[in-house]
Amino acid sequence: MSQEMDPQQIEALAQQLARQFVSMRPQQSGNHSATTSHAGTLPSTNQNTAETAPDSRSGDSMAELATQLGDLLSGRVGEPAQGTVSTLRVVDPYASVPDPSIYEKEFTDTFLRVNASVLRFEDTQLLDLACEQMPIDRFYEEAEAMSNEYSDDSTDDIVVRRLLHWFKNEYFTWVNEPPCVNCQSKTVAIGGVAPTAQEMQDGAGVVETYRCTQSCTAITRFPRYGGMSKILFTTRRGRCGEWANCFTVCCRALGFKARFVHDTTDHVWTEVWSEHKKRWIHCDACEAAYDQPLLYTTGWGKSLSYCVAFSADEVVDVTRRYTIEYDTVVLKRRRSIREPVLAKFLHRLSESNLISLSLDPAEMQVVRIRQALESEELSGENEDTRAIETHDRESGSDEWTRARGERR
16 A cells, blocks of 8 residues: 655645754854855855764764655655555645646746746856956955854855945946947937847847937947846846846856846846855845845835746745735736646746756755755745835836836
């Protein structure tokens, strides 16, 4: 006889195992952790950091727990012990869920395009180029100097804060209307045109055109790079799409786990995994916002519907992280696709990304544990520590942001 376990039992067990894992983690006596960038080993900042090592029994328990959790979340259970008769059979929670209909497929195709774009963030030449652009030593020096100011953060957490500050204030430029290519005067939008062969080769999907408001009447072209293009490290300008693309790649180049978040109400941002806090941290380079997930709803007044995070490791619906009204308000707006169909589609896409990485068992277990911790957070199992935001949007003109529903 085989015993079936329904999806609710699977989720409950995963959350229980995640809590056990957290309770077994070593207690840190410092607030720093080392990281390795794509370019190589970063400056050491942890000479004074000490950790209380678990005993061997705790280590064995951790290994056993990780194995169980990895098997559970990948839909497997171990071979039965010798001499046993019954086995535990985990059923596919999506076995009875249909694929997207022809009408829903238009919606999911957008996610496929975003996913394909994000997978290109792992290009080694792109990551090398990002490393060349950043003052990495400075980030770590500043993080060490500011450790008392951010006592709850690790060195890596503070480095991300410094990267945000540098990116917004020194590196990238926001563009409402580009200045005239001829006389640098103000311009006015006159429509979009197809990219030239060179612009298309550089990664432009569409080109906005602007006419000079002064006597020269020159036409200025403003290519929009929907995906991550190397030319962004030369132009260093754009709107939220270009900002989030480039910033996410910079995070990856520094060795952080980072995800690109696509909001279907037309905004994008980044999430960075904090190994110290064991959770994903919201980062919006356009606003230099760090760990302010309610910025868009309680701050800007946006009416969110679908927020999906993409990385080479996974694809996750993270809408709950960015609203306090998911069950009462947001769910009523989500009419583009049936919820079980969306869950199945994102799960399959996420697993496809993960399988393509060919991770070894230890690496796979790290991903599974991270997924379980996030599942626990998004399900509301943990204490909600999110702050209610009241700040209006900083980036973008008033006219532009109000037209997008991003101003109070």
